[in-house]
Amino acid sequence: MCGIAGYFDQREHRTIPEPVLRAMTDVIAHRGPDGSGFYRAPGVGLGHRRLSIIDISGGVQPMPSEDGKIQIIFNGEIYNFREVRRELQALGHTFKRDSDTEVIIEAWRAWGEACVDKLRGMFAFAIWDETARTLFLARDRLGVKPLYYADLGDGRFIFGSEMKVLLMWPGLSRAIDPRAIEDYFAYGYVPDDKCLLGAVKKLPAGHTLTLRWGAATPARPRRYWDIAFDGRVNGSPEALAEELTARMREAVALRLVADVPVGAFLSGGVDSSAVVALMAGLIDTPVNSCSIGFDDPAYDETGHAEAIAKRYATHHRARTVTTDDYGLIDTLVRAFDEPFADASALPTYRVSELARETVTVALSGDGADEAMAGYRRYRLYMNEERVRGALSPGLRQTVFGRLGRAWPKLDWAPRVLRAKSTFEAIAMDSAEAYFHAVSVTPDRIRSRLFSDALKREIGGYWAGTLYTDTMCSAPADDMLGRAQYADMMIWLPGDILTKVDRTSMAVSLEAREPLLDHELVGWMAGLPSDFRLHGGEGKWLLKKAMEPYLPKDILYRRKMGFSVPIDRWFRGALADRVAALANGSHVAGSGWFDMNYFAACAAAHRSGRADHSRLLWQMLMLEGSLAALTATPAAALAA
Structure with missing residues (x-):
């Protein structure tokens, strides 16, 4: 696991100043504390920070081909690299190292852009091919590893593992994309089709990007992989359960390959427990497992984790943290760059921190909820779908639309009485209703929160279009599959995998997700609903x-989730910090918000009349991101 940074000049072949390339690389030293490397030539600059996992002595990067005509920088792991190497050897390729990085070089030489089809793993890499005068960028199928880039408009192009890499470039525009503000408040993160900065883009999951010297037209990302929820996998429950177990075991086994200690996150939930159980059957020594507990039983799962640890005789380490562990806020702001409002990032950081004390690699259980419909919202959505299917659109919109508008928002009441969102959803069409289910701050709240000035800047853009368009075009044979497909394309890379990547890499830990093996996920998606x-x-x-x-x-x-009590924080220790946002803050000075409305929401939450905790958390994290953005200096251009 590593961090990458780079520069490419398609026109004049200017050489990047060494201090700028070094600054772009060193700002992500946390991703690779074991070493750094650089390659500079006319029109090209590559930087690398290394966390040594495989071929510790021979995997130094940037790595050249044997003739020096190809250079690669690579973040990730290719789990089937030995299998691909054997295929390449049969074609006449030779190897000097036991490194997955060298395998990518030779795969590029053999198959060009199609090399990604051979790779099984998580990756973001850049290949400079001097002979072809080409820079080739690639990101793994599901978006486990990130890749940001910016076309500077004068032939120059920069890229890196995190947005902070690009912020080191002198003169990069830091103008905010107003549509990203709409997206952020809708989703709690900025999806991969946008970035907080208008000048910056993210290479989408499952895409490549090829840039060439002297190209007449701008390069566009090319999709090389997709997934279908189409019910093509057939068999009896017993036979398919047996096959699923075998596929999961293979995915776990592939991710045990490392030249450093490997462990596992163990929350006590189904997915992490399954990973630990399969690990225990694959290795001769006890699994190194770890979990984070809370001092409030309502948020603590350590008893379940300890039961699994005992059953499989793992070397288990648990640490209890206070449910008032909000001191990480500023640390998380620095780690994420863009505003990120999934509060489970706090315990994810803590469990990564604990794991890093004894291991360099940790396996997680992420991915099964999206692939196998594990979230509660899928069940609720399909229940709503049955109601929508039984009633005409006119009746739904008339009856349930009115109920949704009239029903009070009873955050304090028992769940059975909190029907406002359900009534609203039944009145909508299917895709719009699912966006409603995943939205953090509903349309009606965003409409009141946003100022007229921001609404004019947005120009009618609606965040829900991303979900509704994705669901309508999804390769799926029912609405459950369409909802899962949208989550795999949007929620998974934008929220879950961003959270795990940034929190684990902040402490120089490699997180591996066996349940997101693309062959396993593709098979699970093919199961009947x-x-x-x-x-x-x-x-x-x-x-x-x-x-x-x-x-x-x-x-x-019942699924518990990895949550923290932010609702309580904003009625206690963080209440004054939120109240201070109304005046003298970056969010107040932006002109994007009706701060009187926001202050009213904060006061209603503090008094217990309403639960606006997610909105308050979003605003607090946005304030941190804006403050960090203005405080981050670019590198000096002096050579």
């Missing part, structure tokens, strides 16, 4: 497959 969500039970086949390995009170207990 009823094998994913069955009788209201999400991840149904996965749970059946794991019954021989995990107790039923782990498999079938």
Whole structure:
């Protein structure tokens, strides 16, 4: 696992100043504390920070081909690199190292842009081919590893693992994309089709980008992979459960390859417990597992984690943190660059911190909820779909639309009485309703929060278009599949994988996600919907497959989530910090918000009349990002 930074000049072949390339590389030293390397030539600059995992002595980067005509910088791991190497050797290629990086070089030489089709793993890499006068960028299929870039408009192009790399470039425009503000408040993160800065883009998951010297037209990302929720996988429940177990075991085994200590996150939930159970059957020594607990039983899962650790005799380490552990806010702001409002980033950082004390690689259970319909919202959505299917659009919009508008927002009431969102959703069409389900701050709140000036800048743009368009074009045979597909394309890379990448890399830990192996995920997506969500039970086949390995009170207990009590924080220790945003803050000075409305929301939350905790958290994290953006200096251009 590493960090990459680079420069490419398509026109004049100017050489990047060494101090600028070094600054771009060193700002992500946390991603690679074990070493750094640079390559500079007319029109090209490559920088690399290394976290040594495989071929510790021979995997130094930038890595040249044997003839020096190709250079690569690579962030990630190719789990099938030995298999690909054997295929390349049969074609006559030779190798000097036991390195997955060298395999990518030779795969490029053999297959060109199609090399990515051969790679099984997580990756973001850049290849400079002097003979072809080409820079080739690639990102893994599901977006585990990030890649930011900016076309500077004068033939020069810069890229890197995090946005802070690009901020080191002198003169990079720091103008905010107003549509990103709409997206951020809708989703709690800025999806991969945009960036907080209008001048910066993210290479989408499953895409490549090829730039050539002297090209007449701008380069455009090319998609090389997709997934289909189409019910093509057939068989009995028993046979498919057996096959699922075998596929999961293979995915875990591939991710145990490392020349450094490997461990696992163990939350006590289904997915991390399944990963630990399979790990225990694949290695001869005890699994190194770790978990974070809280001093409030309502948020603590350590008892379940300890039960799995005992069952599989792991070397388990647990640490209890206070549920008032909000001191990481500024650390997270620096780690994410863009505003990121998933508060589970705090415990994810803490468990990464704990794991890094004893291991360099940790396996996680991320990905199964998206692939196997594990989130509660899928069940609720399909229940709503049955109602939508039974009533005409006119009746739904008339009856439930009125109910949704009239019903009060009873945040304090028992769940059965908090029906406003459900009524609103039933009145909508299917895709719009699912966007409504995943939205953090609803349309009605954003409309009141945003100033007239911001609305004019946005120009009618609506964040929900991303979800509705994705669902309408999804390769899926029902609405559940369409919802899952949209989550795989948008939520997974934008929220879940961003969270895990930034928090783990902030402490120089490599996180691996075996349940996001693209071959495994593709197979799971092909299962009939009823094998994913069955009788209201999400991840149904996965749970059946794991019954021989995990107790039923782990498999079938209510999903808890990795949450923290931000609602309580904003009625206590953070209340004054939020109140201070109304005056003298970056968000207040932006002119984007009706700060009187925001102050009213903060006061209503503080008094207990309403729950605006997610909105308050979003505003607090945006304030941190804007402050960091203005405080981050670019590198000096002096040579």
